[in-house]
Amino acid sequence: MLQRRRIFKQIAIIIAKILAPLFYSRRYLAGRHFADDGGGWIWALKGIWFQKILGFNRRVPWPVSPFVTISNPENIVWHPDDLNNFQSPGCYWQNFAAKIVVGRGTYIAPNVGLITANHDPLNLDQHLAGQDIILGESCWIGMNAVILPGVELGPHTIVAAGAVVTKSFPEGYCIIGGVPAKILRRFSPEEVALLKGREK
Numbered sequence: 001m002l003q004r005r006r007i008f009k010q011i012a013i014i015i016a017k018i019l020a021p022l023f024y025s026r027r028y029l030a031g032r033h034f035a036d037d038g039g040g041w042i043w044a045l046k047g048i049w050f051q052k053i054l055g056f057n058r059r060v061p062w063p064v065s066p067f068v069t070i071s072n073p074e075n076i077v078w079h080p081d082d083l084n085n086f087q088s089p090g091c092y093w094q095n096f097a098a099k100i101v102v103g104r105g106t107y108i109a110p111n112v113g114l115i116t117a118n119h120d121p122l123n124l125d126q127h128l129a130g131q132d133i134i135l136g137e138s139c140w141i142g143m144n145a146v147i148l149p150g151v152e153l154g155p156h157t158i159v160a161a162g163a164v165v166t167k168s169f170p171e172g173y174c175i176i177g178g179v180p181a182k183i184l185r186r187f188s189p190e191e192v193a194l195l196k197g198r199e200k
Helices: 002-023 039-053 080-086 189-199
Strands: 092-094 100-102 113-115 123-127 133-135 157-159 174-177 182-186
Touching: 002 039
Parallel strands: 092 113, 100 133, 157 174
Antiparallel strands: 174 182
């Protein structure tokens, strides 16, 4: 059974390597997810079916889960090593009016909302002007968190599950949580470097 599964996966990867460049920009078919294990190729193969044939996120030039909503793929800046962030189910990338910049090495959990424009409270039929969202490198956005317009998070900011981030924390190196989010803990770049050194 396990052997059959491996063979099926290898065949799927071969098919994906042939078909994916026909449907996706080649610059997104690179990075760590397209190395040995082939996880990125499986996402690409699923994406061809869900995106290009069934029409979920059809305009997006990289593999995306059918359970993710992206308003405007042209307004997202990210590194191909972080393709995993577009496989998290339930994520809502509302960016028709401004950019979302995702720093390299950032992780976005399921059901996260990234919202660049809110409704005008005086006229709900209109949106306020969009404001960019900037997530620094090596951030972690926990499940069900919401990031609101104009928020900038510095490097290594951890957002607790369910937090609503209404203001920026550009200094980074902290854990934030709550509604509205506030700093729960700070740590230094040296602490992070020390932990990374132990992992190697």
